[in-house]
Amino acid sequence: MAPGLWEPKTPGAKMLLTIEEDLKNLLALWRVEKKVFELKQTRRDLPQRIQSLRDAIGKERSAADKLHADITRAETQIRESQDAVVTESASLEESGKRLGAITTNREYDAVHLEIAAHKKNIDTAQARVLHLQQVMENLRKEAEEAEAAYEKIRSEIEPELETLTAELGGIEERITAEANKGDAPRALIGKKTLSVYDRTVQRRSTPHVIALVNHAHRACDICSRNQTSQRVIEVAKKKQLLLCEGCGSLLVWREDDVPALHPQEA
Numbered sequence: 670m671a672p673g674l675w676e677p678k679t680p681g682a683k684m685l686l687t688i689e690e691d692l693k694n695l696l697a698l699w700r701v702e703k704k705v706f707e708l709k710q711t712r713r714d715l716p717q718r719i720q721s722l723r724d725a726i727g728k729e730r731s732a733a734d735k736l737h738a739d740i741t742r743a744e745t746q747i748r749e750s751q752d753a754v755v756t757e758s759a760s761l762e763e764s765g766k767r768l769g770a771i772t773t774n775r776e777y778d779a780v781h782l783e784i785a786a787h788k789k790n791i792d793t794a795q796a797r798v799l800h801l802q803q804v805m806e807n808l809r810k811e812a813e814e815a816e817a818a819y820e821k822i823r824s825e826i827e828p829e830l831e832t833l834t835a836e837l838g839g840i841e842e843r844i845t846a847e848a849n850k851g852d853a854p855r856a857l858i859g860k861k862t863l864s865v866y867d868r869t870v871q872r873r874s875t876p877h878v879i880a881l882v883n884h885a886h887r888a889c890d891i892c893s894r895n896q897t898s899q900r901v902i903e904v905a906k907k908k909q910l911l912l913c914e915g916c917g918s919l920l921v922w923r924e925d926d927v928p929a930l931h932p933q934e935a
């Protein structure tokens with residue numbers, strides 16, 4: 670019977686039919702509210718998930734950037750050492766010229782000491798250039814690998830990141846649109862049933878307050894407590910709102926492919 674078309678003739682009949690209609694509409698409302706709840710959890714979790722994906726990309730980027738900075742530093746050090754070779758070579762040449770103009774042994778010894786020092790400095794700087802060039806070669810290889818690792822993780826993660834970012838961007842609209850779907854069934858549920866439902870939802874801060882039961886599935890979905898056969902029979906009648914004795918969840922008949930047993934067999 671479509672809601673709203675039926676006018677009760679007696680209060681008793683109204684109550685019996687209302688509960689059945691109530692429960693039907695309650696399930697419709699419940700499904701909407703579970704979806705809204707899920708969306709709100711997503712809204713809460715998404716920023717952190719997005720951040721951790723960004724961090725994963727950022728970590729690879731930083732590793733590659735650090736290597737590029739190391740390369741730049743090594744390049745500078747190579748230039749400095751090369752400059753030292755040039756400077757020391759010029760000084761060596763100067764010292765060589767002075768060798769020809771010396772008059773005393775003392776001068777001779779001093780210039781030879783200078784020459785030895787310049788030669789040593791040149792050797793040191795040249796050795797440093799060689800060493801740094803080797804370091805550079807290794808750094809370039811490492812940087813190449815780091816760039817490849819960055820590209821790999823970026824191409825793996827970016828599509829997901831874009832999807833999640835778009836999802837987060839549109840989630841308010843989705844929550845509103847989904848929540849609006851609850852208005853129609855909510856308006857059709859009797860005050861009493863609705864207040865039991867709403868109070869339980871409020872108390873538990875979750876719409877997971879309805880347990881669907883039948884003779885094949887007697888365990889409460891929330892607390893797992895098995896409902897008595899008698900209780901399941903009462904739930905099947907859909908004439909009153911029954912609660913799980915274990916946790917107070919609302920019991921609603923589970924419509925599924927398992928055929929309900931006759932009460933005498935239960």
Ligand SMILES: [Zn+2]
Nearest residue numbers: 889892913916
């Ligand atoms: Zn329960």
